[in-house]
Amino acid sequence: MMSTESTAIDRSGTPLVEMRNITKTFGGVRAVDDVSINLYPGEVVGLLGHNGAGKSTLIKILSGAYRADSGEILVDGQKADIGSPRDARNYNIETIYQTLALxxxxxxxxxxxxxxxxxxxxxxxxxxxxxxxxxxxxxxxxxxxxxxxxxxxxxxxxxxxxxxxxxxxxxNARILIMDEPTAALGVQETEMVSELIQELKKQGLGIFLIDHDIHQVMRMCDRASVMKNGELVGTVNVADVTEDDLLGMIILGKNPGKAA
Amino acid sequence: MTDAAKSQSGTRKRSLFEQLELDTRLLGMIGAFIVLALVFNVFTDGRFLTPRNIFNLTIQTVSVAIMATGMVFVIVTRHIDLSVGSLLATCSALMAMTQTMVAPEWLGLGLNHPLTAPLAILVGIVCGAAIGAFHGMLIGYLAIPAFIVTLGGLLVWRNVAWYLTSGQTIGPLDENFLLFGGIGGTLGETWSWIVGIVAVAFSLFALWQARRNKLAHDFPVKPLWAEVLVALIITAMILGFIALLNAYEIPTARLERMFEARGETMPEGHSAGYGIPYSVLLLAVVAIVMTVTARKTRLGRYIFATGGNPDAAELSGINTRMLTVKVFAIMGVLCALAALVASARLTFHSNDIGTLDELRVIAAAVIGGTALSGGIGTIYGAILGALIMQSLQSGMAMVGVDAPLQNIVVGSVLVLAVLVDIFYRKRTGAE
Known part of the structure; x- marks a missing residue:
């Protein structure tokens, strides 16, 4: 299984990208509330949560579609100022949107x-x-x-x-954001995309994967960050948790205590 | 027969049109136009398809056609511009005032100074671009719907023109300016042929260049005979059009006066054709520039991408707000050029110039295949649409159809054209 590969990821160096204490409000609603996540080269990090949990907003801040109210983004340990999709591209951050891409x-x-x-x-x-x-x-x-x-x-x-x-x-993207890349695809096409993701991983790209399908996340991701009501429930090594653990995090906001 | 064999024979039996890779939609419009022309020709006892009438049709179409090319960009980006007729009036008023007041009196250039016409045209273009850009800013940056901004503009600019001129007709206009009016300014036979031959040479070069480009990248190309046939059709169309315009002969009395003006006497039996009007040449230049912009520049690519999917365009780093400003500024410039042609054709600025042009322009673009849902449209389609509208209108006038009936027919044709287009898209889209 893919989970064996997650041990090979070297997390001792500087993360490829790091989002620190990101907060974003929309008219009084805290869509993202003090969330910190990071991503290392050759790693796939799943972002999980219900609709409205804030994962899309978080990722749109990284891709330059929104600007955070507070918090900072670091790329290769350097503070990055991302105010537009063009800025994101200059940091080699590319986004693949579920529907709006083409x-x-x-x-x-x-x-x-x-x-x-x-x-x-x-x-x-x-x-x-x-x-x-x-x-x-x-x-x-x-x-x-x-x-x-x-x-x-x-x-x-x-x-x-x-x-x-x-x-x-x-x-030459180094940081890839994929928003439900397989949502509209058949079985064979899903397989094609997941093979592609493994290939990109081997080339040392870091990938944020937003997905609803826990199965998919367990199969393709190294770590998973779970959000609920705009807050980060926790980040876990996928190899260390069960599907039920992840479901508990998503639905109840309960951290199994194995945070990575 | 096996599947493989079937598909093979299928590819061999590709129809003639497929091999030529022509735009079937364009062919359909040309077909409709030819049928229309033939029907009118029968009902007018052959008066419709005479060089004289075709010449007149062409110059009557120019003003609307120029604006229709810009309307394509506006509609492709999912906007609309209802103010073009009024904008034309404001530009026309400013250009007329430049010629009758600013240049001769304030600047002391006197009447018909060679600098007057260029100055007036420049004033018009700057004014059109500025007003268009202003509309674009309201739409792009302040997010007021284009329908509302330009509906307001329809009232505002019509009455700015009225206010500026106190509602008076302004004329006579500068004689060089009047050259853009149509029959008053033509290239003559020799120059028309030269322009035609240059156009043919240029088209052939472009075809050859495109083919060479494809071959260089190992892309599939159409068979050589198809390429040659397309080249021949284009050549025949350009030269045929010029032959037609040249065939419309200047009346003898007018020729005599032209010779007298030069201090010569006309030789016995001398005749001369009008050739290409400057206004038509202007339209051709506009059409080429707009087509190249649409297909071969980033601006054009962004216009179509934004029309196809505004979110994708924005996420690709395209500044869609600035793009809106640019699109409406282009529309404004084209309104100024249309104002040049329209007022020169009238030989004066009148208070009602361009009234209802917004509807003609939108209709021309839509008949020409521009989809109001955005993302789809061609420049040549819009020009052909303008020509079809004008032919309908003047054809019915020649046949003697009552004015109310004329408008009823034109309105119905607009709706019908869109319906046919919807069916056509459904069929081709389903393939």
Whole structure:
């Protein structure tokens, strides 16, 4: 099982990314309340919790969609100022959103390079080179991918997800945020994505995985951080806990006392 | 037959149109346009498809077509602009005042000074860009819906124009400015052919470049015969259009006056065609610039991405607020250019110039295949849409259809066109 691999993760050095005492309120509601989490290279950390537990808000602060009211973010031990998605990208933080990731009316290459188009000296978009690059990376990630000219609207869920993931990989992401990457996928496509995650892990990326499926988290993650009502219940080594322990944390907010 | 064999024969039997990789939607619109033209031609005893009428149709379409190209960007980003007709009026008023008051009197340039027209056009463009950008700021940064901002703009700018001019007609306009009015300013036969040949050469070069580019990256290309056929069609269309415009001959009496003005006498039996009007040339330049912007620049890519999925665009680091400002500023500039053509065609600024143009412009863009849900639209579609609308209107006028019936038909056609488009998208989307 994957759990054996979690022992191989070296957590003695500086974390890849660290979020310290993050708080964010929306009109009096504490969506995130003094939460601290971290992530080491080659590690997958699951973020668990009910809808409205605050995990999406927390992750949107890291990806630059929201700004925290207080607390700080450190990347490689250095304080990072992330005020926009562009800033996040400059720190090699890439986010794969469950639904909002792609512009449906554009083709795979345009989506892959969205916001970072390759242009020639005259500022003209170089579609041919972008498509060639897309074909190159797709042949690595999803060799069956053929529909390069079609708008991504016509792609299957798995194909769309591979476009989203290829985008992160192409731009040398070091920190990857995945928001329910397999929620809309069939069994085979889920398998494809989880293999991809193992591959990225081997390359030393750190991955935050938001998922509702405890099974999935037990299978793919090294550690799990559980949130409830905006607060952090605790962070545990997945290998040390049972599914019931995790469920207890999510539903009751009860820490099994094996915090990592 | 095995599945493999079936699919193989399937690929071999790809239809002619598929091999040509033409836009079937465009073909449908051209087909509708041709049918329309033929029907009117029958009902007008052949008066509809004469060089004279086609020439007039073209120059009547220009003003709306110029604005329709900008409306494509506005609608693609999921906005709307109801103020274009009023904005045209304000730009027209300012340009007219520049020509009749500012340049000749305040600056002391006198009448018909060569600097007057460029100055007036510049004033119009700056004014259009500023008002458009202002609309864009209200929409993008203050999050007021575009419908409301431009509905307000519809009232405001119409009456700013009225206030500025005290409701008076302003003219006569500068004679160089009037060159953009259509029949009063044409290239003549020789220059028209030169422009046509340059356009053909440029198109062929672009086709060849695109093919070479694809081959360089080992992408599939269409068969050479298909490429050649497309090239031939484009060449025939450009040169045919120019031949038509050249075939409309300047009346003998007018030619005589032109010769007299130069101090010459006209040789016996001399004739000359009008050729391409400057206004049509302006539209062509606008169309090319807008198409290149839409397809080949980051700005265009961001416009379509934002229309397709605003959240994805924002999360990709695109500044969608600034983008809104830019889109409306472009719309404003195009309103100014349309004002140039419209007021030059009238030869004066009138208080009601551009009234109801917003509806014509939106209709042209929508008939041309721009989806109000955003993300989809083409520049050439909008221009063709404007041409179809104008043909309907003037065709019915020629046949002698009553004015109320004309508008009833145009309105119905708009709704019908969108319905056909919905069916078309459903069918192609299901493939």
């Amino acid at each position: 512009a449906d009316n554009l083709d795979a290459a345009s989506n892959l390079f969205l916001g970072r188009e390759l242009t020639n000296r005259m500022g003209i978009v170089d579609d041919a080179t972008m498509e060639a690059e897309t074909r190159k990376i797709m042949s690595r990630l999803n060799p069956n991918f053929r529909k390069f000219a079609a708008p991504v609207k016509s792609l299957s869920g798995g194909q769309r997800q591979s476009v989203a993931i290829s985008r992160a990989v192409y731009f």
